[in-house]
Amino acid sequence: MTQFGVPPNGTRDWTAQGCGNSIACSQTDPPFASTEGKTEKGFGGGVSGFMIESVVATIEVKSLLDQAAIDQSVRAASNAKALTPNVTKSFSSGWVPPKILNFVVAYDGPAQMSTAHGWILNSHTSLGIPLPTWTQQTKINTPGTALDGVFLLQKGFIKLDNSPLSLNSGVNPFPGIHVVCDSPTGNLLMLFLNLQEACNNIEGAWLNPVPYVQTVRYPQVRVI
Structure with a gap:
């Protein structure tokens, strides 16, 4: 059974920009990653890389949440979701996120979460990143296209409503893709439950290393 945890020596301002096809780069907040094998690669200067196959989610911590901060986070999250895990799958039980999850936690920001929404x-409009679309039947299998959640301490949260943990799951759910909540408490609890939900599964999957070496030139290779 796969165990998950936060790898050590993580950094703070996570971004996927400038990384290779299947490497997620971190600059301070560690991705939430599998601990079955060591997949972290240090590049120096406080920058680390993680194989995308080992990453469940990223958490970016910000002192202040504003439009510029959201722009940066949406861009980084979109880049992360564009990475393709190279895995072979045989079975799964429980809900497995269809893509890497991307969250933001901020200490200060707007008075109302509708402003952050x-x-x-x-950001989606200015960066040309489409918003996800789904039906009630397909939403838990439809990935987001950028951020999956924004959590502002003592203010509230915004959560993409495409996982089994939904606050919009009544007999007649409201149309829309985001759940927006203004609340002075319970925000980190919702973040924790999102992470727990993403790991509460069993999946038979293993790394396919072939794509990693297809563009590598090894000199003087011989078969004897």
Whole structure:
């Protein structure tokens, strides 16, 4: 059974920009990654890389949440979701996130979470990143296209509503893709439950290393 945890020596301002096809780069907040094997690669300067196959989620911590901060996070999350894990799968039980999850936690920001939600919509428009679409039947198998959640301490949270943990799961759920909540408490609990939900599964999957070596030139290779 796969065990998950936060790898050591993580950094703070996570971004996937400038990384290879299947490497997620970290600059301070560690990705939430598998601990079955060591998959961290240090590049120096406080930058580490993790094989995308080992990463479940990223958490970016910000002192202040504003439009510029959301723009950066949406761009990085979109880049992360564009990475393709090279794995072979045989079976799964429980809900397995269809893509890497990307979260933001902020200490300070707007008084109302609707303001932050507007910033997210602005970022998608200005960066040309489409918003996800789904039906009630397909939503838990449809990945987001950028951020999956924004959590503002003592203010509230915004959560993409495409996982089994939903606050919009009544007999007649409201249309929409985001759950927006203004609350002084319970925000980190929701983040923790999102992470727990993403790991509460069993999946028979293993690394396919072939794509990693297809573009590598090894000199003087001989078969004897």
